[in-house]
Amino acid sequence: MASGMSDVEKNSYTDPTTVPVSDPLDPKYGDETPEYDAVFGEIREGQVNYKSVGWIMATIIMLKTIIALGVLAMPTVLSATGGVPGSLIIIAIGLITTWSGHVVGLFKKNHPEVYSMDGVGYVLAGRFGRELYSVAYPLFMIFLSGSGFVAISIAFNAVTAYGTCTVAWVVVAMVGTFALASIQTLSKVSILGWIGFVSVMSAILIITIAVGIQDRPSAAPQTGPWDKDISAVNHAGTFLGGMGAVSTVVFSYSGxxxxxxxxxxxxxPKNYDRALYCCQSIVTATYLTIGIVVYYFCGxxxxxPALGSAGVIIKKVAYAVALPGLFVSVTIYTHVGAKMIFVRLLRGSDHLTSHSFVHWATWLGCVGGCVTLSFILAEAIPFFGDLVNLIGATLGTFMCMVSNGWMWLHDNWHRRHEDKSLYFKALVVLNVFLIVAGAFIMITGTWAAAVSIRNSYATGNISRPFSCADNSNSS
Structure with missing residues (x-):
């Protein structure tokens, strides 16, 4: 722990050297005092009760945190690597991030005072870690939201056949997200999660069925012979292309x-793992299904994104159906990013859970600041899409792989002298692998994204800041 802590910090964070390791099989695992929470303090009647999410609601929120924009890129992963390697990459990253998610539950049990990644940083590396994660985590969520704004503008342009300036649609996305993300608790946001989940899954189902029953993809020659050129293994693929595919899958699981x-x-919280396993199973099955089916029929x-693979009409229908889901995904990204800042600002005060002016001004200010930054980044950076890939390769991989391996080792490394079992050694190897593999993907993914940015400049495929141009290929 960092030295020279204030009294508030001493009272808010547990000394990691005295923390017992949680056993999820312990019947007391996840038990809590309903009247008091280590983050939100005393839970009083008439105040905001943040501790109100059931495991089914938690599953839906997790699903919408993960299944968003990334699912539409799964067919391109198989196209870059081939059907077999692409499928194995999806399964492998799914298993890795499932373990990472499990570590989140264990770490929260061991350190109940941790609410978000800033608290993780403090436990792992003191004040420096807290400040590092306090910047990295909201920034990552802001970039995800900005990417979502762009996706929403694409959807509106596709549905309306480029009905107006693209910037106007991004403004609509920003205003709508601010209104929805201002909902105070995740339990209420989860109601939107149901709508978003049904929306995205319906759009996926539409495009999957459409590509299966149509004679040929809309981009293929409409007369005469044509070749899908699908392969079990893409022998013509490059290393950078393969690592770009890996980074895409990691990014798609990086919720x-x-x-x-x-x-x-x-x-x-005892039911957290149940929600996690349900979420990851559905996500992996969905990624595999749309990836394999769309790649097989379109080649x-x-x-x-994949929603444009079945022609103009299906594209409009699919995007129209997907729009609520896109809004909900961006809402969750904005909500959790703003909530981390909000909790840090008001933690330890009555304003955190009371309906005071300070409470509402701080909360709405955090949400408004996040959506504004997302809008500016999405519209002001001419190579925003490539930049999102770069951020995903760095921040996304760091926070969903490297950090989770570090968390487990932090809480369990002291057991190495008394626990000589093969099981413990295997877990040590697994989490060291998580850190090493994450670092490797960070480096190679960053390299691939940087090359993509360079190529975009070389080919002139760079848009202007705040461009009104159609980004849906509808005009």
Whole structure:
């Protein structure tokens, strides 16, 4: 722990050297005092009760944190690597992030005072760690929200056949997200999560069925012979292309850091793992299904995002159905990013849970600041798409792989002298691998994203800041 802590810090954070390791099989695992929470303090009637999320609601929130924009890129992963390697990458990253999510639950149990990644940083590396994660986590969520704003503008342009300036649609996305993300608790946001989940899954189902029953993809020659050029292994692929595919899958699973917010607001954290396993199973099955089916039927004539692979009419229908889901995803990204800042600012004061002016001004200010930054980044950076890939390769991988391995080792490394079992050694190897593999993906993914940015400049494929141009290929 960092030296020279204030009294507030001493009272708010547990000495990690005295923390017992949680056993999820212990019947007392996840038990809590309903009247008091280590983060939100005493829970009083008439105040904001953040501890109100059940495990089904938690599952839906997790699903919408993960299944968003990334699912539409799964067919391109198989296209870059081939059907077999692409499928194995999806399964492997799914298993890795499931373990990472499990570590989140264990770490929260061991350190109940931790609400979000800033608290994780403090436990791992003192004040420096807290400040590092206090910047990295909201920034990551802000970039995700900005990417979501762009996706919403694409959807509106697709549905309206480029009805107005693209910036106007991004403004609509920003205003709508501010209104929805201002909902105070995740339990209420989870109601939107149901709508978003049904929306995205319906859009996926529409495009999956459409590409299966149509004669040929819309981008393929409409007369004469044509070749999908699908392969079990893409022997013509490059190393950078393969690592770009890995980074895409990691990015698509990188909602794991937000799981701290979820378990922190669950009524009974004992059920966290149940929600986690349900979420990860559905996510992996969905990624595999849309990836394999769309790649098999479209091959080299695959559109990116995948919703455009079945022609103009289906594209409009799919985007119209997906719009609520896109809004909900961006809402959750904004909510959890703003909530971390909000909790840090008001933690330890009555304003955190009371309906005071300070409470509402701080909360709305945090949400408003996040959506404003997301809007500026999405519209002001001409190579924003490549930059999102860069941020995903760095911050996303760092927070959903490297940090989780570090967390487990932090809480368990002291057991190495008394626990000589093969099981413990295997867990040590697994978490060291998580750190090493995460670092490798960070480096290679950053390299691939940087090359993509350079190529975009070289080919002139760079848009202007605040451009009104159609970004949906509808005009």
């Amino acid at each position: 794991t850091p937000a799981f701290f917010n979820v378990v922190g607001e669950m009524r009974n 080299q004539y695959l559109a990116n």
